[in-house]
Amino acid sequence: MNNPNSNLLQISGLQKSFVAPDGARQGILDVPEFSLAAGAQLALAGESGSGKTTFLNLIAGILPPDAGTIRFSGAVVSDLSEPRRDCFRAQNIGYIFQTFNLLQGYTCLENVLLGMSFGQGADLVFAVNLLKRVGLGDRLHHRPGQLSTGQQQRVAVARALANQPHLVLADEPTGNLDRKNARAALALIRGACHEAGAALLLVSHDSDVLGQFETRRDFSEINRAVTAEVAT
Amino acid sequence: MGGIVVRSLRQHALSTAVTAASVALAGGLLLTVWVVKTQSQAAFTGVNAGFDAVLGARGSKLQLVLNSIFHLEASPGNVAWQDFLDLQNNPDVELAVPLAVGDNFHGWRIVGTTPDLFLKSEYTPGKKFELRPGGNWFDPARRSAVVGSFVAAKMKLKVGDKFHPFHGLIFDEQKQHAETYVVVGVLKPSNTPADRVIWIPLEGVQRMSGHRPDADTEVSAVLVKLKAGSALAGFQLDTFYNQQGSRLTLAWPISRVMAELFDKIGWFDRVLALVAWLVALVATSSILASIYNSMNERRRELAILRALGARRYLVFSVIVLEAATIAALGVVMGFGIYAALISAVSAIIRGQTGVVLDPLTFNPVLLWEPVVFIALGALAGIIPAIKAYRTDVAQNLTPQS
Numbered sequence: 248m249n250n251p252n253s254n255l256l257q258i259s260g261l262q263k264s265f266v267a268p269d270g271a272r273q274g275i276l277d278v279p280e281f282s283l284a285a286g287a288q289l290a291l292a293g294e295s296g297s298g299k300t301t302f303l304n305l306i307a308g309i310l311p312p313d314a315g316t317i318r319f320s321g322a323v324v325s326d327l328s329e330p331r332r333d334c335f336r337a338q339n340i341g342y343i344f345q346t347f348n349l350l351q352g353y354t355c356l357e358n359v360l361l362g363m364s365f366g367q368g369a370d371l372v373f374a375v376n377l378l379k380r381v382g383l384g385d386r387l388h389h390r391p392g393q394l395s396t397g398q399q400q401r402v403a404v405a406r407a408l409a410n411q412p413h414l415v416l417a418d419e420p421t422g423n424l425d426r427k428n429a430r431a432a433l434a435l436i437r438g439a440c441h442e443a444g445a446a447l448l449l450v451s452h453d454s455d456v457l458g459q460f461e462t463r464r465d466f467s468e469i470n471r472a473v474t475a476e477v478a479t
Numbered sequence: 480m481g482g483i484v485v486r487s488l489r490q491h492a493l494s495t496a497v498t499a500a501s502v503a504l505a506g507g508l509l510l511t512v513w514v515v516k517t518q519s520q521a522a523f524t525g526v527n528a529g530f531d532a533v534l535g536a537r538g539s540k541l542q543l544v545l546n547s548i549f550h551l552e553a554s555p556g557n558v559a560w561q562d563f564l565d566l567q568n569n570p571d572v573e574l575a576v577p578l579a580v581g582d583n584f585h586g587w588r589i590v591g592t593t594p595d596l597f598l599k600s601e602y603t604p605g606k607k608f609e610l611r612p613g614g615n616w617f618d619p620a621r622r623s624a625v626v627g628s629f630v631a632a633k634m635k636l637k638v639g640d641k642f643h644p645f646h647g648l649i650f651d652e653q654k655q656h657a658e659t660y661v662v663v664g665v666l667k668p669s670n671t672p673a674d675r676v677i678w679i680p681l682e683g684v685q686r687m688s689g690h691r692p693d694a695d696t697e698v699s700a701v702l703v704k705l706k707a708g709s710a711l712a713g714f715q716l717d718t719f720y721n722q723q724g725s726r727l728t729l730a731w732p733i734s735r736v737m738a739e740l741f742d743k744i745g746w747f748d749r750v751l752a753l754v755a756w757l758v759a760l761v762a763t764s765s766i767l768a769s770i771y772n773s774m775n776e777r778r779r780e781l782a783i784l785r786a787l788g789a790r791r792y793l794v795f796s797v798i799v800l801e802a803a804t805i806a807a808l809g810v811v812m813g814f815g816i817y818a819a820l821i822s823a824v825s826a827i828i829r830g831q832t833g834v835v836l837d838p839l840t841f842n843p844v845l846l847w848e849p850v851v852f853i854a855l856g857a858l859a860g861i862i863p864a865i866k867a868y869r870t871d872v873a874q875n876l877t878p879q880s
Binding site: 300301304307309310329330333334336337338342344348349350351352353361362365366406410 | 483486487489490779780782783784785786787788789790791792872873876
């Protein structure tokens with residue numbers, strides 16, 4: 248387990264822009280400083296289009312930054328080549344999406360095992376235990392289409408924890424769930440991350456979700472690009 | 480990676496099956512064309528009935544060989560009996576066997592010859608014609624017949640059966656001869672054109688009612704076997720009959736005459752091969768089209784794989800391997816189509832010519848065709864694989880917030 252007092256994630260001068268349809272380059276992210284302690288759970292509040300998903304994608308190494316540094320456990324990961332970022336992501340990051348992003352042709356167990364195959368390697372016993380932990384012990388061989396949305400999100404949680412990551416990124420993880428299921432899913436995500444010793448960085452615009460976190464920040468305080476856009 | 484490929488193929492089972500089937504059809508056609516081409520060439524140039532040359536009337540050597548060895552085509556004319564005797568008495572000639580044609584039985588050719596054909600010649604080195612149990616060779620003095628195995632099977636002829644020959648090489652029920660012949664023997668299968676012939680004594684054809692009065696002083700052709708080590712005699716006879724003489728034609732050596740035929744129709748082989756390759760190209764293009772068309776619906780799946788940590792080269796390889804696997808499935812199915820086609824084609828060729836192709840004989844195409852098809856399949860997978868390689872992960876996972 249990580250030392251809760253040390254910074255797991257340290258970001259400085261992070262910038263990202265995209266080319267708009269009119270050809271102009273549009274800055275979407277400008278984060279001067281950001282840090283997250285190992286094992287911490289932080290919720291970022293932000294409206295749609297505020298760059299939250301881009302921020303998570305940059306941390307996960309899915310997107311390369313235009314400028315700035317992302318340190319993970321002291322190591323600079325933003326400078327890694329794309330294949331090494333892929334490897335880093337598989338081994339250190341768990342990602343939970345709003346739309347779950349489960350592979351429809353795979354069973355619950357296979358979705359989890361597939362996630363493992365790119366990281367630590369497939370471990371059937373661990374995968375089964377994870378699915379039992381999220382309450383799907385009797386749905387191992389069901390395909391996503393045979394599950395409720397709440398159950399699908401639980402598979403996604405199990406898959407995110409499959410490689411015993413140090414950090415779990417959750418992008419609007421309850422956006423597709425009703426309030427009751429959303430609360431249950433959130434409790435599951437937080438509990439599972441806590442048990443696994445993984446830090447949790449969650450982004451949402453749902454005040455009910457955000458209200459359940461002791462530590463939360465407004466993304467507009469972190470991302471100067473949004474502030475600048477609002478100011479203009 | 481293999482698991483992802485198998486899963487994807489299962490998910491797109493119908494398109495996989497249809498595409499593999501088109502590859503199978505192309506593969507089966509290519510194998511069949513190739514094997515029939517090489518085997519028929521080998522078979523036709525290898526068949527000489529155990530003789531070195533054929534002497535016949537002045538005319539085409541090819542027609543002479545087709546008529547005398549393959550029992551196809553009409554006879555180019557007749558050879559005087561004295562010419563046969565001259566050859567028989569030639570010190571370089573080991574065996575000369577006269578043939579007389581001109582009659583049929585329900586379309587099956589009746590050939591008159593002497594017992595020497597069966598008793599003295601070997602249709603393949605070390606192999607003489609043999610009779611099925613209970614049969615005898617025909618008696619030159621009687622109206623008796625020995626029936627080739629293929630004719631016997633088709634016409635259900637057996638020892639003791641009687642039949643009336645029909646005049647001409649093409650069956651016409653109005654032209655039945657009065658003579659009655661008795662089947663005294665049935666040949667064991669020799670897998671040569673002789674299986675498609677009804678053999679009767681030479682005199683039988685020569686003296687058949689309705690034939691020309693002078694027919695008994697002529698034969699249609701003479702099969703010639705030279706003595707071992709007398710290759711020079713072939714040149715001498717060739718010069719004597721073909722260059723110095725003007726009445727007769729000597730087709731020597733028999734295999735060269737057939738080889739010249741295949742040389743002449745070589746362009747046809749090339750056209751067949753070209754068509755087969757075009758079919759192969761179309762089939763592999765169908766792999767490209769089928770995978771490429773599925774890429775839009777698979778973008779999200781590929782983005783998920785990438786988000787889970789799969790590298791670009793992995794998704795690229797998955798697509799290429801998927802294309803190669805479809806081609807491999809097609810190749811396997813193609814062997815089934817080949818087996819069916821080659822059996823049918825062999826049966827037709829045997830029925831029409833008596834020449835037997837052996838589908839089980841090894842042919843190099845059976846090795847290189849799978850390799851080429853799988854390589855073409857993999858090549859066809861490269862374009863969709865590049866599309867997969869370029870999949871924008873962030874854009875295809877969720878809408879930007």
